Amino acid sequence: MFVDEVDIHVAAGHGGKGSLSFRREKFVPRGGPNGGDGGHGGSVFLVADANLNTLLNYRFQKAFEAGRGGHGEGSNRSGKSGGDIDLAVPVGTVVYERRGDDLVQIADLTETGQRVLVAKGGLGGRGNAQFATSTNRAPRRVEPGLPGEEKDLRFHLKLLADVGLVGFPNAGKSTLISRISAARPKIADYPFTTLTPNLGVVSLPGDRTFVVADVPGLIEGAHEGHGLGHRFLSHLERTKVLVHVVDVSSASGRDPLDDFEVIVRELTLFPGRDASGERLADKPAIVAANKTDALDDPSRLERLAAHLQRKRIPLYPVSAVTGDGLTPLLEAVWSEVARQRETPSTPVVE
Ligand SMILES: Nc1nc2c(ncn2[C@@H]2O[C@H](COP(=O)(O)OP(=O)(O)OP(=O)(O)O)[C@@H](O)[C@H]2O)c(=O)[nH]1
Ligand SMILES: [Mg+2]
Numbered sequence: 001m002f003v004d005e006v007d008i009h010v011a012a013g014h015g016g017k018g019s020l021s022f023r024r025e026k027f028v029p030r031g032g033p034n035g036g037d038g039g040h041g042g043s044v045f046l047v048a049d050a051n052l053n054t055l056l057n058y059r060f061q062k063a064f065e066a067g068r069g070g071h072g073e074g075s076n077r078s079g080k081s082g083g084d085i086d087l088a089v090p091v092g093t094v095v096y097e098r099r100g101d102d103l104v105q106i107a108d109l110t111e112t113g114q115r116v117l118v119a120k121g122g123l124g125g126r127g128n129a130q131f132a133t134s135t136n137r138a139p140r141r142v143e144p145g146l147p148g149e150e151k152d153l154r155f156h157l158k159l160l161a162d163v164g165l166v167g168f169p170n171a172g173k174s175t176l177i178s179r180i181s182a183a184r185p186k187i188a189d190y191p192f193t194t195l196t197p198n199l200g201v202v203s204l205p206g207d208r209t210f211v212v213a214d215v216p217g218l219i220e221g222a223h224e225g226h227g228l229g230h231r232f233l234s235h236l237e238r239t240k241v242l243v244h245v246v247d248v249s250s251a252s253g254r255d256p257l258d259d260f261e262v263i264v265r266e267l268t269l270f271p272g273r274d275a276s277g278e279r280l281a282d283k284p285a286i287v288a289a290n291k292t293d294a295l296d297d298p299s300r301l302e303r304l305a306a307h308l309q310r311k312r313i314p315l316y317p318v319s320a321v322t323g324d325g326l327t328p329l330l331e332a333v334w335s336e337v338a339r340q341r342e343t344p345s346t347p348v349v350e
């Protein structure tokens with residue numbers, strides 16, 4: 001099951017308290033203070049794990065607590081430090097902290113192995129040995145341990161892909177990704193076959209690779225929750241290029257030009273932006289006019305082509321089933337991906 005948003009609670013460990021103790025030895029009537037310090041509380045970290053692709057685990061367990069620091073002891077023994085905990089999250093997880101009614105972004109785990117501190121353990125208190133001075137040789141002062149940080153966090157997984165496939169249900173997005181990558185999503189002749197996003201890696205000759213995301217189809221009114229709604233569009237926020245998959249055969253019973261415009265409108269109405277403030281509708285777009293093997297009425301494709309030419313959007317007629325036209329499409333997609341990779345986006349400073 002694919003889960004891309006969860007709310008959890010993390011608590012770092014409390015620091016242990018310092019010890020109050022004096023040396024007691026035969027023939028030493030008044031031994032000096034020897035109370036050790038309390039151990040520090042354990043901290044909570046998040047670690048980006050490339051083997052995870054969902055936040056499903058956090059559906060079942062929602063509260064995590066790192067270890068408490070042990071109390072200090074006599075003979076200057078410090079308490080044990082509380083154990084840290086590492087919570088594994090998929091690469092692409094954005095972390096928000098709840099502060100009152102606000103959610104404030106505190107981390108973005110975009111690289112495998114990246115580890116970030118989200119709740120710091122409390123310091124252990126000092127034992128009385130630390131308070132001895134020349135004027136006070138028998139201090140009775142000790143410190144309690146400090147509480148560890150506690151936070152309410154939201155994890156939001158936003159997949160990291162270079163290219164997003166968008167289009168109506170049944171347009172052939174999953175067929176296309178299965179044809180150009182090793183991804184094997186379910187394909188069927190009915191709408192809403194794909195219920196969660198799929199990722200695939202496309203490899204072109206000359207070590208050129210990019211990652212494609214196939215997301216559930218959109219329909220008119222998706223921004224109002226129709227169909228599966230906008231729910232999965234956040235997974236396209238970080239893509240560099242969108243490929244519109246448009247069914248140009250007559251099977252859909254709709255007009256390809258209208259289909260394209262409906263999707264553009266839905267993208268425009270999606271509020272999400274990437275780190276540079278770019279909206280989905282502003283991303284470079286390429287149109288794959290699909291199902292040309294079943295093109296019974298060429299005027300459907302011609303009208304779409306004329307429309308896109310006016311809008312200066314590149315069009316590639318393809319058949320995801322026979323493979324016709326896929327090489328030129330992928331080359332065009334690659335060129336755009338490569339161009340975007342060369343112009344790093346300037347993140348919005350918050
Ligand atoms: N003739 C023909 N049929 C195709 C082509 N591409 C996809 N199809 C068929 O169209 C139907 C839908 O394909 P999918 O790949 O599941 O469509 P999708 O866009 O992923 O659909 P959703 O997951 O519902 O959004 C399937 O029956 C495919 O076999 C094509 O190039 N030519
Ligand atoms: Mg699909």
